[in-house]
Amino acid sequence: MRRTAEDAAKTRVALLDAALRAFEEKGWRGATFEHVAECAGVTRGALNHHFRDKQTLLIEALEWGWSDYGQRLFSQNNDSVGTSAHEALKALLADFTRLLTRDERFRALASTTVLVAPQALEHSERNSALDEWHERIEGLISMPERDTARPGRREIASLVLVLLQGFTVTAVTRPQDIPQPDELDTALTALVRGLLDS
Template sequence: MSQVLVNRIYAVSMKRTAAEAAQTREALLQAALQSFGEVGWKASTFESIAERAGVTRGALNHHFRSKRALLTEALNWGWLDYGARLFSPELGKESGEEFLASLFRTYIALLRSDEQFRSLASTTVLTAPQAFEATDAKSNGLNAWRETIVDALKRDEKSSLDAETIAGLTIAVLQGLTLSAVISPKDLPDSTDIDIAAQALAKGLLH
């Protein structure tokens, strides 16, 4: 067998191995969010997460050195996509009220219809504070939301409250919506009322 052929076979094998590793990692991140969202921090063990992902405990240990490392990576991975949906660059071009209404509308709709988003949101709001020290930057998963909201609202000077205060209240509303999605989903606005509810929330915060 020629060296060129050997090199090609090796390259194909390495590419396949890397792709399989990436698939395993993504399966573990998805399983982790589902587990943390459903049963919380303490009940989510490496064994249960690995089983949910359909891999061995050894495979999980190969990718993540600890449960906190897994949680951190799962949150970063999850918000990479959903954060872009909630805080698109276009939102900053709207008025403060339009920005908040768009944020609430999208957030509520995702909570109602997207199981993975519910897991991500509940893990961010309910699980992460249990896993990290209050002073740890990793525990402040909502800080990025707060900063984005403040930046968007600073362009709108119509409100009687400052942007920092409104951002804090907005975060509180998002946390409350997440808690409702976990404990009492029926309390979330249904699909026909989301627009009205989102507008009312935005108007109430700004006026």
């Protein structure tokens, strides 16, 4: 039976998802092609058809994961026309934090980014997946004319990205330090005010 392009695309997504979970569970060395194929419910041959080696699989899984979640997070914020920069950044940070604490695939993406990618990938390969996020964060920030005493949109976007990366590392290494739901709003309001009103 001949497979359709849609079937192949579904298999590819299942493999990328399985790879993130396998890397989180087994680490770089333990996440073999056999284990990833088993997690995805396909043969090793199917995995080899889509990815030539484990490093390519890791790179593409990270790019897919960050792109997919980026689309979701930023489309939610783009739907809020007329939202202030304060509200947009606070919503982004709140949604990101909720994903870290409630979404298993997102936690697998975070864990793989923090713990596995540094072992397996060059610096530029690890960071390429998040480059687009900087521009999108910058787009959320509407600011009046540049006051040289205050950071500009680019600098604030860089700080927000650093904060998101810090949340990611914290979710993996010390999850109890992530603000809990009852304190999240207050914590994020203070963070955003500090970023935009300094």
